[in-house]
């Protein structure tokens with residue numbers, strides 16, 4: 001394995017979230033629309049859920065994934081401060097495209113669960129308007145929290161990463177323990193909320209037979225999983241690390257190729273997973 005040692009910032013993974021959070025604020029009177037920190041918007045996304053989607057990327061992430069393509073979303077203090085009305089009015093401009101294509105709204109990040117009250121209010125409005133909602137999450141969220149459960153009550157589909165099965169490998173890849181993510185996944189299964197699992201194939205790290213066999217065994221225990229998407233590791237996001245005066249810990253690892261993907265798909269199918277999708 002060739003994951004380089006983390007710098008000081010990476011070693012704070014999971015802790016920044018417990019500090020002051022510049023998100024989910026209401027106005028000074030406590031009665032205004034919920035505010036959130038928005039990184040960016042993709043108005044016609046075709047990769048994050050069914051159909052054409054309005055994809056909202058929120059700012060802030062408690063993880064420090066070595067393969068992160070959105071390194072610029074990590075800080076809780078970046079992005080733009082917006083209230084939920086502003087985002088709602090913007091996405092309504094695309095409602096006809098979403099509905100004609102069988103699409104909807106996806107909230108991604110960063111980690112959207114970090115701003116669960118904001119997402120809950122946005123998704124509540126979508127549910128009322130008949131707009132499909134998808135949450136693209138690491139699953140690193142406290143499922144005991146009322147705002148997280150409220151957010152999920154308005155979520156039609158969860159796109160959830162599984163980074164690695166071995167807890168030690170998970171910690172070295174992401175900076176956090178997988179326990180909280182497993183509890184989040186169990187809650188989704190109990191509630192029968194549909195899930196698409198996403199797996200980043202990193203050559204020699206997550207493509208090992210041991211990891212993939214364990215992944216297949218685990219996913220088979222989750223009756224709500226509709227598909228498993230395989231995402232080949234690429235270096236397309238490396239420039240964002242450089243822009244943050246940082247360096248990807250996977251700088252010495254090659255990109256995944258077609259044979260990595262085909263081999264991983266074969267192992268997962270042999271392990272009993274029949275809905276394996278390959279991201280091309």
Ligand code: SF4
Nearest residue numbers: 061063065068110138
């Ligand atoms: S959870 Fe997503 S946004 Fe956060 S560090 Fe990992 S890959 Fe990046």
